[in-house]
Amino acid sequence: MEITKYLETDNIIVVYFPRHTGGKFLINCLGLSNQAVFQDNSLAKLQIDGLFTPKNKISLLLDRLKETTNHWDDLKLGCTTLFGGENHAKITNHNFKTDNFIKNLDSTIKYIIEKKLIFFIVAHDDHTLKNILFVWPNAKIIYFTDYYLYRDTCRSNASDRYYKLSALKKEWNLIKKYNWPELPPASIQTLKFFPEHVLDELYNGKNNYMLNLIFDENSRDNTKKLNEENIISLSNNRWIERFAPDCYLNEDLTISSIEFLYKKLNFSDFNKEYITEYYRLWMQKIAQIYNPELTTVDK
DSSP, X not given: OOHHHHHTOSOEEEEEOOTTSSHHXXXXXXXXXXXXXXXXXXXXXXXXXXXXXXXXXXXXXXXXXXXXXXXXXXXXXXXXHHHOGGGGGGOOTTOOOHHHHXXXXXXXXXXXXXXXXXXXXXXXXXXXXHHHHHHSTTOEEEEEOSOHHHHHHHOGGGOTTTTTHHHHHHHHHHHOOTTSOSSOOSSGGGGGGSOHHHHHHHHHSTTGGGGGGSOOHHHHHHXXXXXXXXXXXXXXXXXXXXXXXXXXXXXXXXXXXXXXXXXXXTOSOOOHHHHHHHHHHHHHHHHHHHOTTSOOOOO
16 A cells, blocks of 8 residues: 555544643543554554453553552553654654655555554644644644643642742742732732732832742733634634643543543543553553652542
8 A cells, every 4th residue: 555545544643732731641541442552563563463461461561550650651652662663763843744655655554554553643833733733634733722730730730820929929029019918819800909018019010020930820821722723724614622631630521531532532442440550550650750749649
């Protein structure tokens, strides 16, 4: 079959999400189905040969989670691990261009397509998404929305709410007067509750640079709206589904949201027990690595 015919498959799913919002967790949950493959070239081969069942898949995920200590490596599953094959180093998440796939489309990827199995590719930004959709014109899309609460809560190191917080606290302690609040504002929106003399100095005085350090809630709304508009413009009437990872903060909601996607994809083998076990250990490991000062053992 011609390479271009392989690239016309609609069994590839682009999962479009910002980093640190649980996109790989969702991919692995869907990959537990026998109708999809993990993001690993050799494991996909084993599955096609009937040697890597859903039971083997969940065992691998749990084992790799247990081995994870103080460094997160996506359980050694990812786009380069799946698409690279013998040319592992030539295909990267920032290098999804037509020529690269035509020259380097791995034999296992071809076999996955021939077997009509679902496989996944990641996009973290519009540029990468456009490149992927140019290469794979019939790709399905799952895009993330409403991820801020999860990232603020579980991945605060990557949260836009907190990444300037240290600088804000430091500057606030340097400039605050005796009649100023002890702590800086949590957001631009909460400034309206501050005394008038503080607002006057922040907005009109020499310390107005502080405003750039204060988190703006409205920026999130604008970003969300812009992202959804971009997705719609790129969708071209293709299969497209949104996913809200804030559900990760609730076990039942997480399980029902993933089950919903199984149904949308016509996967017939949703396994609540597997998803639940994976979810609980994953959340525990995320807490251990990114919030080590908190109690993380969930009995």
